[in-house]
Amino acid sequence: MSALDALVARREVLKAFVIGGPTLAVGIRLGRPRGAGAFPTKTEEVPDELDFTDVFILSQQPTVYDLKIEIQPDNRVHLEGPRMEIGQGFMTTIAMLVAEGLDVPFENVDVMLSPAEQQRGAAQITAGSHTTRALWDPARLITAQMRGQLLAAASARLGVPVSRLRTEKGYVVAADGRAVSYGGLTEEAANLPSAKPAKPKTSDEFTIIGRPHVRYGIEKIVQGTYPYAMDLDVEGAVPTVLAMPATHGASVVSIDDSEARRIRGVIAVTLVPGMPDYLIPEAVAVSAETFGIARKAKDALGITWSAGPMDHLSDAQIDDLLEGIIDRITSPGEGVEATFRWPYVPHAPLDENNAVADVRSDRAEVWGAPQVPNTLQRRLAETLGMKVEQVTVHCVPGGGSFGRHNFHDQEVMAAQVSQRIGRPVKLRWLREEAIKHGRCRPVSLHKVKATIADRDIVAWEHRMACSELDVRHGLGEAISGYLTEYDNEGTCQYYFTHTQKLFYKTGPTTITLKQRLLAKPTGVWRNVYVGQIHTVNEIVLDEIARELGRDEFEFRMDLLDSDRHRAVLQTGAQQAQWGRQVPAGVAQGIGMNDEYKSIVACIMEIDVRGREPRMTRCTWALDSGYCVNPKAAESSLFGQAMDGFALVFRAGLHVNNGATKESNFHDYKWSRMFDSPLEMSCHILPPSNAIPGGIGELGVSAAAAAAANAWARATGKKPRHFPLNEYGA
Numbered sequence: 135m136s137a138l139d140a141l142v143a144r145r146e147v148l149k150a151f152v153i154g155g156p157t158l159a160v161g162i163r164l165g166r167p168r169g170a171g172a173f174p175t176k177t178e179e180v181p182d183e184l185d186f187t188d189v190f191i192l193s194q195q196p197t198v199y200d201l202k203i204e205i206q207p208d209n210r211v212h213l214e215g216p217r218m219e220i221g222q223g224f225m226t227t228i229a230m231l232v233a234e235g236l237d238v239p240f241e242n243v244d245v246m247l248s249p250a251e252q253q254r255g256a257a258q259i260t261a262g263s264h265t266t267r268a269l270w271d272p273a274r275l276i277t278a279q280m281r282g283q284l285l286a287a288a289s290a291r292l293g294v295p296v297s298r299l300r301t302e303k304g305y306v307v308a309a310d311g312r313a314v315s316y317g318g319l320t321e322e323a324a325n326l327p328s329a330k331p332a333k334p335k336t337s338d339e340f341t342i343i344g345r346p347h348v349r350y351g352i353e354k355i356v357q358g359t360y361p362y363a364m365d366l367d368v369e370g371a372v373p374t375v376l377a378m379p380a381t382h383g384a385s386v387v388s389i390d391d392s393e394a395r396r397i398r399g400v401i402a403v404t405l406v407p408g409m410p411d412y413l414i415p416e417a418v419a420v421s422a423e424t425f426g427i428a429r430k431a432k433d434a435l436g437i438t439w440s441a442g443p444m445d446h447l448s449d450a451q452i453d454d455l456l457e458g459i460i461d462r463i464t465s466p467g468e469g470v471e472a473t474f475r476w477p478y479v480p481h482a483p484l485d486e487n488n489a490v491a492d493v494r495s496d497r498a499e500v501w502g503a504p505q506v507p508n509t510l511q512r513r514l515a516e517t518l519g520m521k522v523e524q525v526t527v528h529c530v531p532g533g534g535s536f537g538r539h540n541f542h543d544q545e546v547m548a549a550q551v552s553q554r555i556g557r558p559v560k561l562r563w564l565r566e567e568a569i570k571h572g573r574c575r576p577v578s579l580h581k582v583k584a585t586i587a588d589r590d591i592v593a594w595e596h597r598m599a600c601s602e603l604d605v606r607h608g609l610g611e612a613i614s615g616y617l618t619e620y621d622n623e624g625t626c627q628y629y630f631t632h633t634q635k636l637f638y639k640t641g642p643t644t645i646t647l648k649q650r651l652l653a654k655p656t657g658v659w660r661n662v663y664v665g666q667i668h669t670v671n672e673i674v675l676d677e678i679a680r681e682l683g684r685d686e687f688e689f690r691m692d693l694l695d696s697d698r699h700r701a702v703l704q705t706g707a708q709q710a711q712w713g714r715q716v717p718a719g720v721a722q723g724i725g726m727n728d729e730y731k732s733i734v735a736c737i738m739e740i741d742v743r744g745r746e747p748r749m750t751r752c753t754w755a756l757d758s759g760y761c762v763n764p765k766a767a768e769s770s771l772f773g774q775a776m777d778g779f780a781l782v783f784r785a786g787l788h789v790n791n792g793a794t795k796e797s798n799f800h801d802y803k804w805s806r807m808f809d810s811p812l813e814m815s816c817h818i819l820p821p822s823n824a825i826p827g828g829i830g831e832l833g834v835s836a837a838a839a840a841a842a843n844a845w846a847r848a849t850g851k852k853p854r855h856f857p858l859n860e861y862g863a
Contacts, residue, residue: 158283158320159204162276163257200248200257201272203232203280209304209317211236211243217269218260218505219247220535221483222830223766226350227266228273230762234335234342235277237301238316245350250507250527260505261540261658263730263828266762270825274334280323281332287323288314301332337760337821344821346765351531363501363530364560368490371558372401373425374551377418377432378571381442381792383653385416390436399423400431402555406547409517413604413655414543415571419551421559429564444653444792449477449577452601452652452789456579459648460599467593469585470678475855476666477786478601478794479575481659482804485533486568491548492558493518498525502545503532510542514549536831537658541573541604566797573657574787576600576649580670584640589682591693594640598667602649603656634667637728638675638693654789660777660831664729665838669781672725672839673853676846686724686843687712698757698822702726702733706755709817710737719743720750723844725778725836730828732758736775738840739811742848746859749779749809749841754816754833759823768816771833775814776805778837782845783859803857 202214213232219225225245233240248258281301288306289296291314298309305313337344354360379385391403401421408416418437422428447455453475463471489502498518504510507527515522532539548561563572578600585593630647645667659665679689687707694700703726706712712722716739725736739751754771761767784803788795796802842853845862855861 156321157204157206158323160280162201162272205316205320207317209315214246214248216248216257217265219531230342231273238304247529250511252508258508263830266826278331278334282329283323284319286329287319347763364488371560372421373428374421374559374561375428378567380439382444384439384442387438387440393434394431397431399427404551404554406550442792448790456599461597461646463583465585465593465595467585471583474580474670476578478577480572481536481538483534487544487563489545489548490560491552493552500545501528501530503539505539536660541657570794573655575659576603576656578666582674592641594643596645599648602651661834665835668835669838673842676843702755702757703735706735706737710753721844721848723840725839727836732827732832734833734836736836736840738844740844749811751811751813757819757822759827760821761818767829774833775837777834779841780805781838782841784857786857
């Protein structure tokens with residue numbers, strides 16, 4: 135049985151149909167394996183990820199598909215993908231998979247993002263670092279089907295058996311040297327009966343997959359001409375900004391817009407009702423001829439805000455609330471026990487919350503970068519009082535997300551303003567509003583105890599309490615039905631339980647969560663829960679090693695119970711020259727993570743001799759199964775190193791009497807060019823699996839742990855209260 139035959143045998147291929155046309159267009163439907171969850175989690179990933187159940191040649195009839203590939207007469211390949219491009223490189227990866235599978239140059243592939251479609255269901259969710267893994271087999275199947283059609287068409291035209299034909303760089307080539315372009319065969323191929331699929335390539339035949347490739351559209355990105363939502367030329371769309379509440383959860387009592395309306399160029403001042411169920415704050419929108427005028431008019435508004443439900447709370451009181459709900463440590467015996475605190479952290483992508491909306495009496499069009507477009511489409515219909523089929527959501531690449539675009543605040547608000555003023559709008563959250571009122575990683579408190587007996591870890595207890603993480607509305611109903619089971623205290627226990635684990639030998643291990651709902655909006659943020667929990671666990675592991683007089687690397691090697699984990703850590707330590715001589719005040723630290731079928735180790739070197747700690751060297755070792763694009767993996771991990779460093783030393787929001795203190799990058803601290811080390815490397819291990827794992831958020835907790843552990847070794851202090859630049863010096 136061939137590789138493709140085996141692939142098809144474990145799927146359900148329902149039917150194929152062929153109707154003529156000038157192009158060869160093939161679509162595929164994505165679904166779920168029977169009895170499997172709709173979304174891969176950390177410890178119980180769907181065995182084959184999202185299943186696909188139908189492959190067919192597209193006709194001119196309305197047909198629902200998830201992944202569509204079309205070869206046109208000019209020999210270009212047009213690809214429409216069901217996931218979002220939010221800076222992680224989806225458009226590059228899917229173009230590589232399709233170019234490889236079809237045997238065409240990467241440069242011949244044009245990629246588009248699919249609009250929202252209700253019947254796509256879970257196939258249109260971009261989250262959890264699973265996009266490449268989920269589309270790996272479907273891309274192989276659909277391209278094999280297309281090459282089969284092209285080979286059959288060329289066989290008929292050239293009078294040569296298929297066995298004497300091959301595909302190469304967008305052509306079907308006969309043994310005698312005659313060649314026909316794919317584009318020259320599209321009409322014949324589309325009108326043939328469904329042909330036998332070609333044999334998919336094996337890894338030793340890959341010429342694109344597994345080799346470094348620059349990002350799709352990089353020329354436009356560096357030239358500043360890449361079409362993000364704010365760059366779209368939607369006729370008549372007026373620039374719009376928001377004035378947000380003085381404190382979290384407050385609402386508008388009165389608006390005096392007389393001064394604002396005197397400013398030339400102001401078009402409208404609009405009350406935007408909040409959506410408390412979705413933690414979307416009430417706001418006042420100002421629409422004007424330019425964003426500069428809109429901002430000036432916003433500052434001239436006289437708004438009276440009500441009191442908010444958090445007005446009596448500042449950081450200290452929030453900590454007291456968490457201390458009151460956190461589960462208590464119960465393990466008897468001696469060991470290492472500690473308490474840790476992480477602050478609120480916003481997503482803060484460079485491309486802040488923005489959307490374009492054009493709402494008419496009978497229809498609505500919205501442009502944005504939603505990670506769950508079909509959920510947004512339903513939310514818009516509900517908010518606008520329309521039917522779902524009256525709402526069109528156009529998916530536009532986003533300049534960063536980190537989980538932020540799982541939530542649709544900006545698109546819903548843009549649509550509300552457009553409906554009220556009767557004009558298309560370009561809505562932009564100003565940076566100040568986004569930092570203060572955007573969704574954040576929750577503030578959290580952690581109590582950890584590792585019980586030690588006979589120089590071994592015999593039990594591990596980790597108790598976490600945080601402000602409630604809202605995942606219900608951001609990830610959408612398709613996921614929520616499988617992963618979210620909220621208890622009476624609002625705890626998403628199922629999601630939490632199935633995203634936390636320790637891959638070390640730590641004896642009986644207990645990790646629990648308690649949450650408290652507060653008015654400050656929260657949302658998923660890279661390494662959901664893992665970013666806090668596993669970073670803390672890695673810090674405690676280091677402290678145990680030192681308590682026992684063990685080398686931190688050797689101690690971990692003894693605790694790892696899989697060869698795959700040990701190979702990753704061994705590679706990282708060797709490449710980083712673990713234990714090398716460094717000056718006093720400089721030290722190395724280790725962090726590891728295992729998530730989304732991938733394993734990563736980070737060895738970071740920190741210098742604490744200056745005014746602030748500085749990263750001077752960073753080494754990554756990665757096993758991601760089959761790595762499709764090593765350049766993208768390297769770039770992603772380099773960025774995650776900067777994120778992990780910032781989380782440990784600089785990043786955090788402060789709440790003062792119900793209001794967030796920080797408003798922009800002058801007081802919300804993040805990594806800067808100064809923090810980037812001169813030496814940073816990524817070492818990708820040979821493929822350990824025939825299917826790719828996830829990388830997009832894999833390394834954040836590993837980098838944060840490595841940074842904290844290096845700081846601890848350099849200073850002799852114990853990291854407890856983050857960010858360390860405020861509390862640890």
